[in-house]
Amino acid sequence: MAEMKTYAGGCHCGQVKYEVQTDMAQVVSCNCSICSKRGLLLNFVTPEQFKPVSGVDSQKLYQFNKKVIEHLFCPTCGVESYGTGVGPDGKRMFAINVRCLEGVDLSTLTPMPFNGREM
Numbered sequence: 515m516a517e518m519k520t521y522a523g524g525c526h527c528g529q530v531k532y533e534v535q536t537d538m539a540q541v542v543s544c545n546c547s548i549c550s551k552r553g554l555l556l557n558f559v560t561p562e563q564f565k566p567v568s569g570v571d572s573q574k575l576y577q578f579n580k581k582v583i584e585h586l587f588c589p590t591c592g593v594e595s596y597g598t599g600v601g602p603d604g605k606r607m608f609a610i611n612v613r614c615l616e617g618v619d620l621s622t623l624t625p626m627p628f629n630g631r632e633m
């Protein structure tokens with residue numbers, strides 16, 4: 515079931531589009547202040563797995579707290595379809611909002627709780 519696939523992702527209005535190669539083996543439901551307000555379900559990938567298609571550079575940036583994570587959202591429809599940041603190991607990661615991918619059946623996923631609130 516954790517099959518590697520190429521998923522098309524993006525915001526609601528269609529301005530921001532990307533492709534991501536990943537599997538749905540690990541989906542995280544984070545309880546931090548922004549994830550709980552936005553209802554984000556996240557799948558983490560490396561830059562090699564992430565391919566911008568359009569509108570990615572037109573996004574607005576939102577940061578808070580330690581400003582480690584770059585929360586990006588579409589200036590037109592406001593949807594955060596992914597975020598990015600550099601991990602403790604110095605490597606950039608992309609946090610894909612699984613809800614913004616096409617062809618993912620959310621009811622088949624078992625999101626792992628992640629205690630982002632305490633970080």
Ligand SMILES: [Zn+2]
Pocket residue numbers: 525526527528529530588589590591592593
């Ligand atoms: Zn949009």
